[in-house]
Amino acid sequence: MMRCYFLWILLLGLSGCATLQQVVEPPQVELTGIRLLPARGLTQQFEVDLALTNPNAVTLSVVGMSYSVSLEGHDIISGVANDIAPLEPYTEVPVTLVASTNLVSALGLIETFMRRPRNEVNYVLGAKLDLGTWLPPFKVERQGVIPLTRQ
Template identity: 35%
Template sequence: MNTHKRFWLVQSCWLAIAATLLLMSGCATLNIEQPKVSVTRLAPASSGSSLGTLFEIDLKIANPNGVALPIKGMSYSLAINGAELLFGTSNQIPTIPAYGSETVTLQVEANLLSAPKLFLALNKSKTLDYTFKTKIDLSGPLPTINVVESGTL
């Protein structure tokens, strides 16, 4: 191999290494702020089963970031006084624009096995503590985001 070809081969390797390091450092410093997720509606699903265990939930997802959030899928659950009552998953979530918001309608399923636990908890407490958990999987190199909203009714 002549000196000229060897020089270009070495230069190409160094350029590839530098590009890889630059790309890795860019991904490592990508700081995505957690989106705001709020429940705006909860109603029985019109196409529910005879037991009425399906519900529709409207979520408003607000993106406080300067980049769009391409959502690959999400899972979500609602617990009352520690009993998980509703849960669901979806891969039909639109991309949330930068500094924008979208309202999405999702199907949730009632966990009827949690009902006895809830009734026992309600007999012991005069308040309703709720926890809404959402795991949002983003497409590409963006991280998974976990959102937890909780409070007392």
């Protein structure tokens, strides 16, 4: 009989966790800028500007984040961060992160531009945000276009 009560409480607890997970919407991540930093050997560093938006009524504390940026289908930029300010309810927070790439892996992108020059670059931003809670990390993917012409 005691086992039955234990299983019943366990099932209620698990269903409650699943319900709460659906209540918290994932933060939104947008790429707002990329800047080159001085190269170090075969590694090129970038400053990546992101906008993190919290669409929830509760503060989200991001304890860690991994991210990558693909340009024209080439995985070029990746990085991690663990010093992100808490996302207050219904706010957008600008975040600047330092990311790196291996210049050898960027050769495919350079070849793509040499074969067909263009005025814009298609990108895919992938990010995983860990809130350090019982919730699993949120995975976000955004696509867009970066103009290469000066206005």
